[in-house]
Amino acid sequence: MQTIATQSDRLYVLGDLFEVWIGDDCVNLTDGSATLYLDVIALFKNYADNQGELFFIHGNRDFLLSKDFEAATGGQLLEEPTFLSLAGQKVAIMHGDSLCTDDVSYQEFRTMVRNPHWQSEFLSLTIEKRLEVAMGLRQQSQQAQSEKTSEIMDVNSQQVVTFLEQHDIDTLIHGHTHRQASHTVQLNDRKAQRVVLSDWGKQGFYLSIDESTADEQIGNKAQNQTKHQTQNQTKNQAMTKAPLDISAIYFD
Numbered sequence: 001m002q003t004i005a006t007q008s009d010r011l012y013v014l015g016d017l018f019e020v021w022i023g024d025d026c027v028n029l030t031d032g033s034a035t036l037y038l039d040v041i042a043l044f045k046n047y048a049d050n051q052g053e054l055f056f057i058h059g060n061r062d063f064l065l066s067k068d069f070e071a072a073t074g075g076q077l078l079e080e081p082t083f084l085s086l087a088g089q090k091v092a093i094m095h096g097d098s099l100c101t102d103d104v105s106y107q108e109f110r111t112m113v114r115n116p117h118w119q120s121e122f123l124s125l126t127i128e129k130r131l132e133v134a135m136g137l138r139q140q141s142q143q144a145q146s147e148k149t150s151e152i153m154d155v156n157s158q159q160v161v162t163f164l165e166q167h168d169i170d171t172l173i174h175g176h177t178h179r180q181a182s183h184t185v186q187l188n189d190r191k192a193q194r195v196v197l198s199d200w201g202k203q204g205f206y207l208s209i210d211e212s213t214a215d216e217q218i219g220n221k222a223q224n225q226t227k228h229q230t231q232n233q234t235k236n237q238a239m240t241k242a243p244l245d246i247s248a249i250y251f252d
């Protein structure tokens, strides 16, 4: 946050920033865990105050991030999916777990915990009780994961194609699966990109998107076409968009 993020105008966190978030009042926990939360919040607040625009998407571990967190960080929680226009491309961002439709039991769990009634009931419990429930759910989830194949826990490829077609997406960016890659997805009449974020383990990871370079690329391409091609050809060629200038970067 103090070095890399200072080179950016906008910052998007695509979910699971925290291992567990049992409600915005967890910053009041007295077991020592609040220190980390408060340190992280202060770094983001500094970014939002002095550097750029800040956005968050819920993950499956921190789906209870809410208004107080927004106020404390100066960031804005986004709906899933969120559509962005970057360098002439339609980009979709999401956490990614909603695409893992082969994992039926996980999807049932997701539906349950994303339900506003479940959430308000959970949040009405004491902070200690919530910790207990969260711990129990985490154990259940780890147990369930150990019994599932890795294919089941990845995105469903048909689900990806349907999503990209339905919303006319050029580039989809998501995390959750921990399978960092950039995939070319063949759609009916065009190709799209699906870029997957890495997990945060021993190394940190982020994607950097340079819009100015992408603008130049598209600009240059259009100029060359005007020189060498008829107007109709230029029109057709313009339909094929240059890929976004995305760098995937690991750091220690």
Ligand SMILES: [Mn+2]
Residues within 6 Å of the ligand: 015, 016, 059, 060, 061, 095, 097, 175, 176, 177
């Ligand atoms: Mn996740």
